[in-house]
Amino acid sequence: MESSSSSSSSSTLISSKITSESLQKYIDEISGLPKGNGWSPSSDLYLYKGFWFYPHFLPGAMYARDHFQAQPNDIFLCSPMKTGSTWLKSLSFLIATRSSKFDDSTGPLRTMVPHDCIPFLEFGEYYSTPTGPKTPLFASHLPYTCLPKSIIDSGCKIVYLCRDPKDTYVSLWHYFRNALASMKPGQEDMFVSIEEGFEYFCNGVSSQGPYWDHVLGYWKASLERPQKILFLKYEDMKMETEACVKKLAEFFGCPFSIEEERDGIVQEIIKFCSFESLSNLKVNKTGKQMRGDQSMENSLYFRKGKVGDWRNYLSAEMGERLDNIMEEKLSGSGLTFKN
Numbered sequence: 001m002e003s004s005s006s007s008s009s010s011s012t013l014i015s016s017k018i019t020s021e022s023l024q025k026y027i028d029e030i031s032g033l034p035k036g037n038g039w040s041p042s043s044d045l046y047l048y049k050g051f052w053f054y055p056h057f058l059p060g061a062m063y064a065r066d067h068f069q070a071q072p073n074d075i076f077l078c079s080p081m082k083t084g085s086t087w088l089k090s091l092s093f094l095i096a097t098r099s100s101k102f103d104d105s106t107g108p109l110r111t112m113v114p115h116d117c118i119p120f121l122e123f124g125e126y127y128s129t130p131t132g133p134k135t136p137l138f139a140s141h142l143p144y145t146c147l148p149k150s151i152i153d154s155g156c157k158i159v160y161l162c163r164d165p166k167d168t169y170v171s172l173w174h175y176f177r178n179a180l181a182s183m184k185p186g187q188e189d190m191f192v193s194i195e196e197g198f199e200y201f202c203n204g205v206s207s208q209g210p211y212w213d214h215v216l217g218y219w220k221a222s223l224e225r226p227q228k229i230l231f232l233k234y235e236d237m238k239m240e241t242e243a244c245v246k247k248l249a250e251f252f253g254c255p256f257s258i259e260e261e262r263d264g265i266v267q268e269i270i271k272f273c274s275f276e277s278l279s280n281l282k283v284n285k286t287g288k289q290m291r292g293d294q295s296m297e298n299s300l301y302f303r304k305g306k307v308g309d310w311r312n313y314l315s316a317e318m319g320e321r322l323d324n325i326m327e328e329k330l331s332g333s334g335l336t337f338k339n
């Protein structure tokens with residue numbers, strides 16, 4: 001599964017071409033957007049095309065909107081935050097690079113956090129060029145309607161991953177609180193309580209929220225173009241990992257051969273990408289990433305990796321309330337998060 005040279009050149013374009021002039025243009029655009037509470041006194045959310053974003057997501061997203069030229073063979077791994085993208089990226093990276101020997105293709109994942117193995121569309125300013133095997137894979141947290149037009153026009157394939165909103169919320173709250181503690185020690189005390197953050201989430205005010213609109217955008221698109229958009233849920237990936245990995249390989253256009261299955265390649269990929277295995281790699285345990293001028297621990301991407309952990313943080317009533325909101329918002333769509 002080879003990357004088109006043009007896809008790697010378009011990604012390079014994003015990383016290197018946000019000049020201070022265009023950055024200023026985007027900063028001006030952002031400053032004109034409606035603001036919302038960003039869950040801590042030091043950050044605001046901005047309403048862009050109907051979704052709330054932290055400002056560091058936006059210049060890259062706007063640059064991609066204006067300049068990103070997708071190639072038909074590019075494949076996008078899209079997800080709202082904290083729905084399992086680290087896991088999806090690892091699995092997809094190994095599926096796509098397995099033509100080199102398995103030990104060779106795991107190489108980059110042994111030394112780089114999975115996010116650094118696949119370029120992030122909207123993180124132009126943070127994007128570092130992957131040093132491992134090239135793939136046609138890109139990642140994005142952007143809602144469907146915020147994707148650069150050329151991705152849709154070029155008929156690119158998209159894998160979308162979402163997760164039960166209750167676990168997503170709990171994961172999101174911990175991630176931002178811990179990231180604050182890691183990057184600005186002491187400030188985590190000013191972060192919203194889990195109950196307060198829940199109110200914001202239920203009102204749609206969360207990073208790339210409303211969560212239900214993010215999910216619905218891709219769900220509807222996947223119904224319209226099922227051959228181009230593969231819609232996955234974290235819970236299904238947990239329960240039927242092998243079936244999901246095979247589905248991914250088929251969707252990417254590189255199904256596992258009978259020989260590969262016989263040789264246990266599918267199982268090797270699953271084992272290498274399991275929570276236990278990835279979270280215990282040195283790079284993910286003790287490594288750090290630069291985010292602008294601040295460093296952030298890679299271990300923040302690995303917390304528990306469990307289904308149903310929300311029960312340890314939210315009351316049954318809170319869970320029911322969010323379930324009811326989702327049911328109402330998704331009604332008539334054919335999509336449900338009920339177990």
Ligand code: PAP
Pocket residue numbers: 079080081082083084085086087167170171172174273274275276278301302303304305306309
């Ligand atoms: P991101 O939005 O910052 O990229 P993302 O990877 O989408 O985060 O989601 C993180 C969640 O996936 C965490 O869930 P938790 O907070 O409920 O624990 C994280 O633990 C979980 N996760 C990370 N790696 C794996 C994995 N290999 N298998 C299963 N879950 C994982």
